[in-house]
Amino acid sequence: MNMQSLILRTAAHFLLPLLMLFSVFLLLRGHNEPGGGFIGGLVAAAAILLHLFAMEIKSARSVLHVDPRTLMGVGLALASLSAVPAAFLGQAFFTAQWLTLDVPALGELKVGTVLLFDIGVYLVVIGAVLTIMLSLAEAED
Amino acid sequence: MSTMVALPVLLPLIAGAVSLALWRSRFAQRSIGVVANLALMWVSVELLLLTWNEGIQVMHMGSWPAPFGIVLVSDMLGAIMVVLTAIIGLATAVYSLSGVSRRHEHYGYYPLMHLLLAGVNGAFLTGDIFNMYVWFEVMLVASFALLILGGERAQMEGAIKYVTLNLLSSALFLSGIGLLYGLTGTLNMADIAMKLNSVEDTGLITVIAMLFMVSFGIKASAFPFFFWLPASYHTPQVAVSALFAGLLTKVGVYALFRVFSLIFDHDVGYTHTLLLWMAALTMLTGVLGAAAQFEFRRILSFHIISQIGYMILGLALFTPLAIIGGVFYLMHHIIVKANLFLVSGVVYRLKGTHELKDLGGLYRSHPWLGVLFLIPALSLAGLPPLSGFFAKFILIRAGVEVEAWWVVAVALVVGLLTLYSMIKIWAEVFWKAQPEGVSHPVDPAAHQGGLWLMVLPIVGLGLMTLFIGLWGQPIYLLAERAAVEMLDSSRYIDAVLGSAQGVRP
Numbered sequence: 001m002n003m004q005s006l007i008l009r010t011a012a013h014f015l016l017p018l019l020m021l022f023s024v025f026l027l028l029r030g031h032n033e034p035g036g037g038f039i040g041g042l043v044a045a046a047a048i049l050l051h052l053f054a055m056e057i058k059s060a061r062s063v064l065h066v067d068p069r070t071l072m073g074v075g076l077a078l079a080s081l082s083a084v085p086a087a088f089l090g091q092a093f094f095t096a097q098w099l100t101l102d103v104p105a106l107g108e109l110k111v112g113t114v115l116l117f118d119i120g121v122y123l124v125v126i127g128a129v130l131t132i133m134l135s136l137a138e139a140e141d
Numbered sequence: 142m143s144t145m146v147a148l149p150v151l152l153p154l155i156a157g158a159v160s161l162a163l164w165r166s167r168f169a170q171r172s173i174g175v176v177a178n179l180a181l182m183w184v185s186v187e188l189l190l191l192t193w194n195e196g197i198q199v200m201h202m203g204s205w206p207a208p209f210g211i212v213l214v215s216d217m218l219g220a221i222m223v224v225l226t227a228i229i230g231l232a233t234a235v236y237s238l239s240g241v242s243r244r245h246e247h248y249g250y251y252p253l254m255h256l257l258l259a260g261v262n263g264a265f266l267t268g269d270i271f272n273m274y275v276w277f278e279v280m281l282v283a284s285f286a287l288l289i290l291g292g293e294r295a296q297m298e299g300a301i302k303y304v305t306l307n308l309l310s311s312a313l314f315l316s317g318i319g320l321l322y323g324l325t326g327t328l329n330m331a332d333i334a335m336k337l338n339s340v341e342d343t344g345l346i347t348v349i350a351m352l353f354m355v356s357f358g359i360k361a362s363a364f365p366f367f368f369w370l371p372a373s374y375h376t377p378q379v380a381v382s383a384l385f386a387g388l389l390t391k392v393g394v395y396a397l398f399r400v401f402s403l404i405f406d407h408d409v410g411y412t413h414t415l416l417l418w419m420a421a422l423t424m425l426t427g428v429l430g431a432a433a434q435f436e437f438r439r440i441l442s443f444h445i446i447s448q449i450g451y452m453i454l455g456l457a458l459f460t461p462l463a464i465i466g467g468v469f470y471l472m473h474h475i476i477v478k479a480n481l482f483l484v485s486g487v488v489y490r491l492k493g494t495h496e497l498k499d500l501g502g503l504y505r506s507h508p509w510l511g512v513l514f515l516i517p518a519l520s521l522a523g524l525p526p527l528s529g530f531f532a533k534f535i536l537i538r539a540g541v542e543v544e545a546w547w548v549v550a551v552a553l554v555v556g557l558l559t560l561y562s563m564i565k566i567w568a569e570v571f572w573k574a575q576p577e578g579v580s581h582p583v584d585p586a587a588h589q590g591g592l593w594l595m596v597l598p599i600v601g602l603g604l605m606t607l608f609i610g611l612w613g614q615p616i617y618l619l620a621e622r623a624a625v626e627m628l629d630s631s632r633y634i635d636a637v638l639g640s641a642q643g644v645r646p
């Protein structure tokens with residue numbers, strides 16, 4: 001998998017943080033505009049894969065810190081749990097719950113279970129794509 | 142609205158997620174496997190009681206009102222199926238504690254099992270036809286992975302047939318949904334059922350009904366779409382086989398029951414006659430296929446097919462008694478068939494093979510296992526006083542009432558041939574002497590104890606079979622209520638759409 005290209009390696013080094021930032025931007029933007037957990041997760045997974053192509057598997061795994069399978073599990077758990085708060089308020093599962101926070105200097109911030117769901121999806125997508133790609137890459141070695 | 146309706150779906154989903162997140166810890170996965178399935182059992186029984194006492198339960202997910210949002214509906218049929226899922230889930234979870242190897246556990250057996258159960262329950266409870274497709278896919282993706290867990294050559298071969306035919310079925314299902322949506326402009330099943338009454342072009346409805354029939358026929362492994370089942374069910378781990386045998390084809394049968402009672406009941410003379418032929422041929426081909434087999438699990442796989450025929454027969458006759466029979470048969474069959482696969486797993490563990498010709502002498506060494514095998518086996522063949530007798534009895538009585546003599550004849554002959562197959566297994570595996578000079582490497586784990594964990598669920602399911610046989614009245618009442626609700630689709634429609642006005646946007 002190692003392509004040994006100096007240009008690619010240098011570029012990947014800079015692109016990784018940028019793409020990760022972009023994926024988080026897409027994730028947060030997704031609530032009212034095009035974007036969301038799925039597409040954000042794909043971008044993040046693509047960023048890590050770019051790293052994988054430029055460096056090697058070990059390094060790609062170390063960028064992650066956690067195993068992609070764990071990511072998948074945590075993501076799925078978050079997404080499923082986002083259904084639960086509504087039940088405690090006597091509403092149907094998945095009814096969106098909103099919490100309005102007053103953040104100094106930024107104004108009003110609305111945080112809801114929808115965001116929790118999106119973050120869950122984000123993690124599941126990263127986890128799933130990377131599980132597939134890393135096992136393919138390792139099978140090739 | 143009740144919270145209970147969503148719990149049978151949400152619980153395994155969360156259990157699967159947590160189990161996946163803790164994939165490093167074997168202990169955590171195993172305990173979650175048992176605890177979550179115990180909880181699922183409790184929740185399912187509560188839901189059944191609630192549905193029994195207070196009528197059809199509906200939940201509008203995300204508080205979006207009915208024709209627009211997705212609803213979860215628990216009517217008697219759905220609630221019964223969910224309880225059966227929980228029973229099989231719990232049985233396999235306990236069985237897996239010693240029946241599934243460490244290697245398979247490491248590759249994610251437990252998370253996949255939970256996801257499979259979530260998918261199955263979702264399909265049973267959803268009131269939205271597209272959502273049903275989604276749950277089918279959740280279930281299929283989990284089943285693909287479970288099927289090839291371990292990655293042996295035979296598994297791959299079986300999985301390719303399984304995957305191909307099931308994807309074809311999903312594609313047909315999706316096309317059917319598309320056409321239905323084009324015709325009615327809605328995906329909510331109750332709404333579709335209501336709007337179809339005012340559609341002029343009944344020819345097109347019949348075409349769509351055929352798409353659904355073929356698609357669910359593949360899933361249920363009915364004639365002539367059953368080839369994938371005997372090609373794949375004998376390949377994976379026994380626990381996985383049992384889970385599949387108990388639940389997966391029955392999801393297809395459930396979908397047929399749901400769709401052909403709620404949505405496509407405009408031209409019963411045509412669609413249900415076709416179903417009747419399908420049922421008869423499914424019974425016959427299944428049982429004849431089984432007669433030619435000499436591998437434990439392959440025989441059982443072919444018998445799944447023939448038994449599916451009986452259930453479809455109940456739907457096809459479409460009289461109240463026949464539907465009661467069909468639902469009763471579903472309940473009996475899920476328990477019995479999963480149990481037989483579990484027994485085959487114990488035999489494999491003791492002898493190291495599934496081939497009948499290499500087996501023998503088990504009655505001499507393990508008489509209790511022989512008894513545990515005979516209970517579900519004779520029940521499958523329909524001997525009184527076991528559960529299968531009453532299931533067959535109701536169906537045949539229903540057939541006699543509408544004077545469908547040839548189907549009655551087929552059902553009786555198939556029952557006899559089933560007995561032949563079961564006795565064949567009994568004679569080969571338990572009765573005849575152990576053949577000389579054949580020895581198969583027995584899994585060393587077999588001597589490490591833990592066999593009781595595999596036998597416990599077999600005993601439990603066997604007791605249920607006896608219970609249904611000896612004290613069938615409550616089960617009959619459950620089936621009766623399910624049949625009443627299915628034949629009077631206005632109840633379902635009212636429950637789903639009627640309450641829509643009262644819900645806040």
